[in-house]
Structures are given as C-alpha cells and as structure tokens.
Amino acid sequence: MGLAGRLPLRALLMSLLLLVPAAVLADSGNSSGGQEPRSASEWLEQLGPALNMTSYRGVFVYSRGAQVQSLRIVHRYREGRVEERLVLQDGAGGEIVRKGMDVVCVLPDQGRVRLDDVIPSGPFAEAFSTQFMPVGQWYRPERVGEDRIAGYDVVTIALRARDENRYSYRLWLEKNTGLLIKSHVTDTDGRVLEHFQFTSLDITDDISDDELKVQTSGREIARTLGPKEGDHSSVGRMNGxxxxxxxxxxxxxxxxxxxxxxxxxxxxxxxxxxxxxxxxxxxxxxxxxxxxxxxxxxxxxxxxxxxxxxxxxxxxxxxxxxxxxxxxxxxxxxxxxxxxxx
Amino acid sequence: MDERLRETLSAMMDDEADELSVRRLLSQADQDGVRSQWRRWQEIRDLMHDNHGPAAGMDIAGAVRERLDSQRGVQPQPAASTGRDVKAVSWHWPVAAMVTLALVIGFGAGTGWDARNSQPLATSTVPAGAQQNAALLPTGTDELALQGLDEEQRRQMRQFLLEHAQHNSVGVGRGSVGYARLVSASDGY
The missing domain is CATH 3.30.200.100 (MucB/RseB, C-terminal domain)
Structure with missing residues (x-):
C-alpha cells in the first residue's frame, strides 16, 4: 500500500489512542527541536505530530462532569513506531500496552473500569478528513501567554468559538515539542467543562523496553488494530x-x-x-x-x-x-x- | 508516601486550581476522610516546600469555600513575569492544594466520583451559600437526569459515548485527551 493510500487514515489515527505509523506522518513536518513556532495556528499545526512523535512518560488527569480519571502513560516513538503503555490509576487498575498496531489489554479481576469496552472490537472508523481543518474560521486562535506546568515551559493558546454552536478551548503546549500538556473546554461563561492535564511529565527519549512491558497480572486480551480488507465502502455516506x-x-x-x-x-x-x-x-x-x-x-x-x-x-x-x-x-x-x- | 501523589502534588502546586473539583470534593459526604487526607497532605507539602500550612484540624472545607467564593470574579494574575514569585505561589496554594486533595481522595476511593453511587449532598456540613454556588456548576442537574436508568439503558448510553469517543477529535488529534474520553466513557453510565 502506497503512502497516498494510507493518508485517509491519518486524521483518525491521530485522534485515536496516539496511534500513528510513521509513514503516515512523515510528510507532516515536525519542528521538534527546531525553531519555535510563533503564531497560534503554527502551534496548532504542530500539535498532532507532537502527540505521537514525542517520547515521554507521565501521569495525566482527566475530568468531566462527576468523573475523574487518572492514567499513567509511557509513550515512545522510535524508528517510526509508536509504543506505549497506559495504566489506569483508579479502581483496581488495569493496563493497555501497544506496540505499533498490536494491543494487549490487561483487565483487573475486579473493578468498574471496563477495559474491554475501551478497546474497539471492530475495525476503526475511517476518517476521510485528511487535511487539517481551517479551525481559524470557527475559532479565534490567540496566543494568550506562557506558563509553567509539570516542570515544563508552556505556551497557552486560546481558541474562542466564533458562534454559540460550539465550545471554546484553551490549550497548553510544551514549548519545545508542542506536546499538549493541559486543555480546558469551556462554555460561553468561561466555565471549565472538561479538564485534561499532565500532573507529572518527563519528556525524554530515554525510555527502556521494560517500561513498556505488561506488569499487571490478570486476564489478557490481545488485538491487532487496523481496518479490515475491503472495509472502505460505508465511509462518508449517511446511509438512509x-x-x-x-x-x-x-x-x-x-x-x-x-x-x-x-x-x-x-x-x-x-x-x-x-x-x-x-x-x-x-x-x-x-x-x-x-x-x-x-x-x-x-x-x-x-x-x-x-x-x-x-x-x-x-x-x-x-x-x-x-x-x-x-x-x-x-x-x-x-x-x-x-x-x-x- | 506514594510517588504518584508526590508528583501530582508537585505539579499542582504550580498550577491554577480547578474549582470544579474542589467544590465537588466539598460535597463529599465523608468529610472526616477529607480532613485526615488533608492533614497527611499538609505534612507532605511542608516536607516538600519547607513552609508551614494551617494548623491540622482546622475547618478546611469552610476555609477553602470561603477562599473560592472570595476569588469569584477575580481575574487570575497575568502570567507576565517568568520568575516564580513566592507571594504568587502562596496566594495560589490553598486552591491548588484542594485540587490535589481532591485527586488524592479520588484515588483513595478508587473509583473517581460517580453521581450514581454517591450519597445525597451532606447538607449538614455544607453552608447554604456553598450549596447555591454548587447548583450553578455545569455538573449539577443535567447529569442527575440519567440516574433513573437501568443497567441496560446505561450500557447503551455508554456505548454511544464510547463510539463517539473513538473518533472524537478527528482532525486535530488530541491523543491522550481522546484516550481519556474513552476510559471515561467506559466508566460512566
């Protein structure tokens, strides 16, 4: 399969579980280590690649409504392949280890978090939005300041909704890599509805194989992710x-x-x-x-x-x-x- | 001392507070548990930052609530100065601390917060003023509307949330956020 054939998957993969094969992103450019982007939109363009092509370990907290989740993550990008390990910090734990397209999910014996629900059982949705969408048309991007979070210097980008049909966003991006360290979704009154944040973070290429090994004992579920052959037909049609x-x-x-x-x-x-x-x-x-x-x-x-x-x-x-x-x-x-x- | 909590603590010290979490915490029925966690947290904080916190056993909930209310409408200080001003940090810490505390207790409880299982708000420990403020929060009434769902309905709801989360941030790709939404969707409802 040529590069062109794989491109339609790109947007989806970026959205999902940090899962992006290198070939897909090879043309995206990555200013990691290069010069710092200036404008809010340049920061935004860097966001997708940064999420995948940066290696790091950390703990992040996610809250929406009455739910608060905390996950430990180890993410390594090496030789064009994403490997990562996610450990749920709440309840009885459980973890997910991914190497490229192979996923192993370990369930705790007990616990309310249903990891088997988390791993999609069928082929992924196929995104046909291959381009970075013109966010600026619907949001007013603005670089609003700088801060320091989890030990890293960050730049803060505000994306204010231009109409009342959508929420506004605030993103905190690490200055060197563009990695998303924190985000808020806010309503028109500025109330925070959803909160994501790394509470500890170590951006480093020094991640050993051991850190990416399954360490929880329990029931294992293994799957290989990816679209099935010939499963491209239903895309884009609002059937019926x-x-x-x-x-x-x-x-x-x-x-x-x-x-x-x-x-x-x-x-x-x-x-x-x-x-x-x-x-x-x-x-x-x-x-x-x-x-x-x-x-x-x-x-x-x-x-x-x-x-x-x-x-x-x-x-x-x-x-x-x-x-x-x-x-x-x-x-x-x-x-x-x-x-x-x- | 759990390494994870130390990290959380350290990170939160430098950050602005999440008022939502704090208020949610204050509405927990188990205020004794909150207090004992708070004291433990105090020790940790003193250890780390070499300064004094409020006396153990103070009315934390009341103090924090008061602090939150007095901050209402106050603009956060502009982050213009790069140096970390000691004064600014101490101005921030009570709220940041409560967020950390909220996290600690969240982990301790092991399940995060779930409106379905929590007791009715502990009205005896929450002053009327705080209750009114809490009612303004976006988490209030809407979520409660689904509490009457049976297991099968919740499962369907979860399925909708999950399938949506699976292709959530198409275009920009927000990685961990998308992942967190997945986990969150699998947990709630």
Whole structure:
C-alpha cells in the first residue's frame, strides 16, 4: 500500500489512542527541536505530530462532569513506531500496552473500569478528513501567554468559538515539542467543562523496553488494530438519513462502527459530534438531553411509517446545538424499510 | 508516601486550581476522610516546600469555600513575569492544594466520583451559600437526569459515548485527551 493510500487514515489515527505509523506522518513536518513556532495556528499545526512523535512518560488527569480519571502513560516513538503503555490509576487498575498496531489489554479481576469496552472490537472508523481543518474560521486562535506546568515551559493558546454552536478551548503546549500538556473546554461563561492535564511529565527519549512491558497480572486480551480488507465502502455516506441542518463548519468526518444502526461523526476540526440513528427495539431509551462535562447526549424518537427510530446526538457541543441537530435528522423511507426490527 | 501523589502534588502546586473539583470534593459526604487526607497532605507539602500550612484540624472545607467564593470574579494574575514569585505561589496554594486533595481522595476511593453511587449532598456540613454556588456548576442537574436508568439503558448510553469517543477529535488529534474520553466513557453510565 502506497503512502497516498494510507493518508485517509491519518486524521483518525491521530485522534485515536496516539496511534500513528510513521509513514503516515512523515510528510507532516515536525519542528521538534527546531525553531519555535510563533503564531497560534503554527502551534496548532504542530500539535498532532507532537502527540505521537514525542517520547515521554507521565501521569495525566482527566475530568468531566462527576468523573475523574487518572492514567499513567509511557509513550515512545522510535524508528517510526509508536509504543506505549497506559495504566489506569483508579479502581483496581488495569493496563493497555501497544506496540505499533498490536494491543494487549490487561483487565483487573475486579473493578468498574471496563477495559474491554475501551478497546474497539471492530475495525476503526475511517476518517476521510485528511487535511487539517481551517479551525481559524470557527475559532479565534490567540496566543494568550506562557506558563509553567509539570516542570515544563508552556505556551497557552486560546481558541474562542466564533458562534454559540460550539465550545471554546484553551490549550497548553510544551514549548519545545508542542506536546499538549493541559486543555480546558469551556462554555460561553468561561466555565471549565472538561479538564485534561499532565500532573507529572518527563519528556525524554530515554525510555527502556521494560517500561513498556505488561506488569499487571490478570486476564489478557490481545488485538491487532487496523481496518479490515475491503472495509472502505460505508465511509462518508449517511446511509438512509440526512441532516437538514448542522452547525457551520461541521463536516462528515468519520463513520464509526456501530452495532445495529447508522452513525456518522461530524467535526469542525476541533470539536466533534456523532449522530446515531437506530431502530428502536426491545430496549426503550429515555429521551431528552443530558451531559457529562463537555459531552452532550441528546436523544429523541421519531417514527417513519411503522418503524420507530432512536436518534442520538453525542458530542462536545452545547446542548442546544445537539438538540437542533437531532431535530434536523430526516430518515428516508428506504432506511425504514431496510432496517431489521428486533 | 506514594510517588504518584508526590508528583501530582508537585505539579499542582504550580498550577491554577480547578474549582470544579474542589467544590465537588466539598460535597463529599465523608468529610472526616477529607480532613485526615488533608492533614497527611499538609505534612507532605511542608516536607516538600519547607513552609508551614494551617494548623491540622482546622475547618478546611469552610476555609477553602470561603477562599473560592472570595476569588469569584477575580481575574487570575497575568502570567507576565517568568520568575516564580513566592507571594504568587502562596496566594495560589490553598486552591491548588484542594485540587490535589481532591485527586488524592479520588484515588483513595478508587473509583473517581460517580453521581450514581454517591450519597445525597451532606447538607449538614455544607453552608447554604456553598450549596447555591454548587447548583450553578455545569455538573449539577443535567447529569442527575440519567440516574433513573437501568443497567441496560446505561450500557447503551455508554456505548454511544464510547463510539463517539473513538473518533472524537478527528482532525486535530488530541491523543491522550481522546484516550481519556474513552476510559471515561467506559466508566460512566
């Protein structure tokens, strides 16, 4: 497979579990160690490559809503391959070790964190957004200052939403590598809805093989990640439904695997929401809006012919936006006929 | 002393506070547990930074709440000066400390916070003013709306969150954040 053939996967891979083969990113440029980018947008362009091509170890904390998670991470980029080990610091622990596309997940005997849910069981969604999206069109990027976090000098970038259909962001990037060290998602009142932050960090190429070995004993689940052969067909089609309205700038970005329905993700380059359209079966879901931190879930039911569908919009967008999107879903008669009932 | 906590502590000392976490912590029912963690934290902090903290056994919750409330509307100091001003650090530490404490207790409890399992807010230990402020937080009412879900519904909800998280930050690629969202999605609901 040539480089060109692999490019469509790039955006997705960057988004997912720090997983990017070197060949895919080889053309991205990496100013690590070079001269420091100046403008906010230059910093942003460096962000993706930095996440993967920087080697580091650390602990990060992530909180949204009432949930707080802490994970220890060791990430090594060597000879074009990403290797990493993530250990959950909460509950009974558990860890995930990845070498290139091979993933081993160790589950603790007990504990509420379900690691088997974390590892996707099917082929990944295929992103067809290969370009860095024009974030500046929907957000006002601004370099707002410098700081020091977890022992590193950082530059702070604010991305203020230009309309009320999306949240604003604040990113703290390490000065030499561009590594994301901290981020906030904020609403229009400036309240922090989601908080990610390294609490300890060591950016170093000196990471031994031992640090990347599985150390927890427990049930192991091993998988090789990657798209299956011939699994490119469903990308980009909103099979059987359309959106009458979507917030400006949100383009179809990925077609996630979905159990029994049709789902498409939309992204403006920074935020994303997914639209799920599934036939209502035995399980009755509540309708209305809920949210966890910056993530909104809006669900409604709609009947087409004799079938009832559940429409769920899930994403890092304000509740009114999710609602408007959900209400703009139009289901084709075709889908209605094609969907199996259950 | 757990190495991880020391690292957390050290990092948080230099950083601004996450008010959300602090307030959440203050609403925990187990205020005795909070206090004893606080004292332990104090010892650590004194050890690390060679200065004195408040006397053990003080009303931490009240003091921190007061501090938070008095900071409401106060702009953070501009990070113009590169040198680390001692005064600035001490101005910041109570809130940073509480965040660290929140993390410590989060780890100690082993599960993070989950609205579904927590007791009703410990009203006896939380002054009315704080309650009102807490109600303004974005975590308040919306999340509670899903508490009535049964296991199967929660599972479906989790599935939606998870599938969304799997392709979450397409385009920019936020790495660890995306990963954290995955874990978070698998834990909640």
């Amino acid at each position: 439904w359309t959106l009458d309205w979507r917030p400006a700038g949100f383009e179809p970005a990925a077609a996630p695997r979905s159990g029994n329905g049709k789902a498409v993700a939309f992204s403006d380059g920074l935020a994303a929401f997914s639209v799920f359209v599934e036939p209502v079966g035995r399980l009755k879901m509540p309708t209305g809006v809920s949210r966890v931190g910056a993530t909104t879930i809006y669900m409604r039911e709609v009947s087409v012919g004799e079938r009832t569908f559940l429409i769920a919009v899930v994403g890092e967008v304000p509740p009114p936006t999710a609602r408007k999107v959900a209400e703009s879903v139009q289901i084709d008669n075709e889908l209605s006929a094609e969907m199996p009932g259950s």
